[in-house]
Amino acid sequence: MSFFHLLLSLAISIALVSAFSPADHHLIDCGTTASTVLDHDHRPFTGDGSSTTLSSTKSLSLKNSNPDPNLSPIYHTARVFTKPSHYKFKIQEKGTHLVRIHFYKFDFMNIGTTCHDQFHVSANGYVLLHNYSVSKGNPRIKDFLITADEDELVIRFIPVDQTSFAFVNAIEVISAPKDLIDNFKYVSFDHNMRYAYESVYRVSVGGVKVTPFNDSLWRNWVPDDEFLKLGDGSVESYKKIHFDGRINYRVGGASREVGPDNMYNSARLIFGVNDSVPKVNMTWVFPVKKGFSYIVRLHFCDIASISIGLIYFNVYINGNLVYENLDLSTLTNYMLASPFYADFVVDSEKFSDVIRVDIGPSKSSMPHAVDGMLNGVEIWKMSNSMSSLDGEVCVGQLESKSQSGGQMSRLLSLTAAVCLLAIAFLVMRRKAVAKGLAGWSRVPVDVSEIDLKSSYPKSAGVSV
Ligand SMILES: *[C@@H]1O[C@H](CO)[C@@H](O)[C@H](O)[C@H]1NC(C)=O
Ligand SMILES: *[C@@H]1O[C@H](CO)[C@@H](O)[C@H](O)[C@H]1NC(C)=O
Ligand SMILES: *[C@@H]1O[C@H](CO)[C@@H](O)[C@H](O)[C@H]1NC(C)=O
Numbered sequence: 001m002s003f004f005h006l007l008l009s010l011a012i013s014i015a016l017v018s019a020f021s022p023a024d025h026h027l028i029d030c031g032t033t034a035s036t037v038l039d040h041d042h043r044p045f046t047g048d049g050s051s052t053t054l055s056s057t058k059s060l061s062l063k064n065s066n067p068d069p070n071l072s073p074i075y076h077t078a079r080v081f082t083k084p085s086h087y088k089f090k091i092q093e094k095g096t097h098l099v100r101i102h103f104y105k106f107d108f109m110n111i112g113t114t115c116h117d118q119f120h121v122s123a124n125g126y127v128l129l130h131n132y133s134v135s136k137g138n139p140r141i142k143d144f145l146i147t148a149d150e151d152e153l154v155i156r157f158i159p160v161d162q163t164s165f166a167f168v169n170a171i172e173v174i175s176a177p178k179d180l181i182d183n184f185k186y187v188s189f190d191h192n193m194r195y196a197y198e199s200v201y202r203v204s205v206g207g208v209k210v211t212p213f214n215d216s217l218w219r220n221w222v223p224d225d226e227f228l229k230l231g232d233g234s235v236e237s238y239k240k241i242h243f244d245g246r247i248n249y250r251v252g253g254a255s256r257e258v259g260p261d262n263m264y265n266s267a268r269l270i271f272g273v274n275d276s277v278p279k280v281n282m283t284w285v286f287p288v289k290k291g292f293s294y295i296v297r298l299h300f301c302d303i304a305s306i307s308i309g310l311i312y313f314n315v316y317i318n319g320n321l322v323y324e325n326l327d328l329s330t331l332t333n334y335m336l337a338s339p340f341y342a343d344f345v346v347d348s349e350k351f352s353d354v355i356r357v358d359i360g361p362s363k364s365s366m367p368h369a370v371d372g373m374l375n376g377v378e379i380w381k382m383s384n385s386m387s388s389l390d391g392e393v394c395v396g397q398l399e400s401k402s403q404s405g406g407q408m409s410r411l412l413s414l415t416a417a418v419c420l421l422a423i424a425f426l427v428m429r430r431k432a433v434a435k436g437l438a439g440w441s442r443v444p445v446d447v448s449e450i451d452l453k454s455s456y457p458k459s460a461g462v463s464v
């Protein structure tokens with residue numbers, strides 16, 4: 001490697017470390033003409049009343065007359081649609097975007113009593129929500145990854161029929177950091193197919209809730225307690241740990257956009273307190289909807305060992321050994337408190353309607369050492385062959401169903417035919433996918449900061 005080459009890779013490495021600044025960054029507060037509304041994290045949202053992004057023949061803007069002061073101001077207003085409507089966002093940089101849609105139902109008094117919210121949401125040809133309605137209570141945030149190949153991203157809201165309406169409180173469209181989803185191309189079943197993803201779980205293990213304020217991608221991470229399965233009641237073997245030191249983000253390792261400090265600095269662990277390695281697993285169970293495939297990302301960061309080279313454990317997903325003898329020290333280039341993540345694909349069709357994660361000691365685990373650890377879990381639902389994340393339905397069906405008239409019928413039957421084909425394909429694909437364990441490992445591409453001669457994978461994955 002020439003000196004110039006080395007400098008160049010260092011420069012690239014430094015660029016990779018710098019703060020995340022997305023090319024596309026649209027924050028829309030729906031149902032207001034205000035030019036700027038600051039949310040609780042001081043992010044400036046623009047009212048949709050004055051913007052050209054909104055296109056609707058029939059919409060109402062509603063304001064909550066008695067807003068909860070603890071709720072972010074973006075939930076104080078809403079836009080209600082009684083006819084199909086859409087928002088069109090200009091895209092500067094084609095590629096994957098984070099699309100976050102906020103719903104909060106306050107008293108929608110002036111819509112009438114016969115109407116209820118029941119609607120579909122689509123974006124650039126993907127069904128995001130089908131037959132959706134929002135229950136009262138806390139705001140609901142729906143989090144998607146959508147690829148925009150054109151220079152616009154169109155989000156449609158479609159009431160299911162004449163008696164229903166659609167609504168939305170706020171929308172975020174943000175360019176996704178490349179390294180967040182780098183791996184997804186390796187974990188796809190079909191490389192010709194482009195998937196949309198919905199984030200269904202984002203969990204900080206052993207920690208407290210992480211709010212958008214403490215996350216560079218403005219995400220929420222919830223504590224793991226409700227997913228943790230307490231087998232024999234030996235809570236002691238699922239010890240929570242919190243770390244006050246600095247998380248060592250490495251070039252070539254997970255970045256802050258992959259996982260924030262506040263997620264990596266807490267974990268649960270299995271610790272051998274006497275002269276034998278405990279014979280236990282830590283187990284988490286996540287309910288999922290059948291008929292979809294999921295990407296499971298497990299986050300690890302050794303914030304508990306007193307020295308490197310002491311931590312080894314096994315990882316199982318739905319009972320399959322997906323990572324044998326995971327050696328966190330080697331994977332993080334012999335650095336403590338340095339993050340590592342691994343991605344796995346789960347075809348839920350083959351299993352029950354849960355995804356189960358077990359962490360347990362391996363053959364190299366040692367007494368008086370950490371014999372299992374987990375810091376975070378993320379689960380993404382992948383769109384099916386009908387490009388839907390919610391039900392076996394095509395975007396074409398949703399958009400034509402809500403319209404009427406003779407001219408539509410030919411188009412309708414054509415759409416139906418295309419959808420039938422897609423359903424047939426879906427069934428065939430499911431059969432094809434019902435195969436055994438197909439492993440792959442990520443090819444290390446990044447040059448390590450410490451040792452330029454050798455590089456380490458920042459992540460690895462396997463199909464389950
Ligand atoms: C949509 O929801 C309604 C009531 O919630 C239900 O009756 C209807 O069957 C659903 N339609 C589909 C296609 O799931
Ligand atoms: C952000 O993180 C810090 C340190 O962990 C914590 O003290 C603070 O409460 C967090 N803030 C929010 C708004 O969650
Ligand atoms: C270690 O502790 C476990 C549970 O606390 C116990 O079952 C086991 O017998 C102990 N082993 C030794 C060698 O003391």
Ligand SMILES: *[C@@H]1O[C@H](CO)[C@@H](O)[C@H](O)[C@H]1NC(C)=O
Nearest residue numbers: 279280281316319320358360
């Ligand atoms: C841990 O979980 C795996 C997979 O479910 C299982 O094969 C193994 O027997 C479990 N180990 C213990 C000690 O329960």
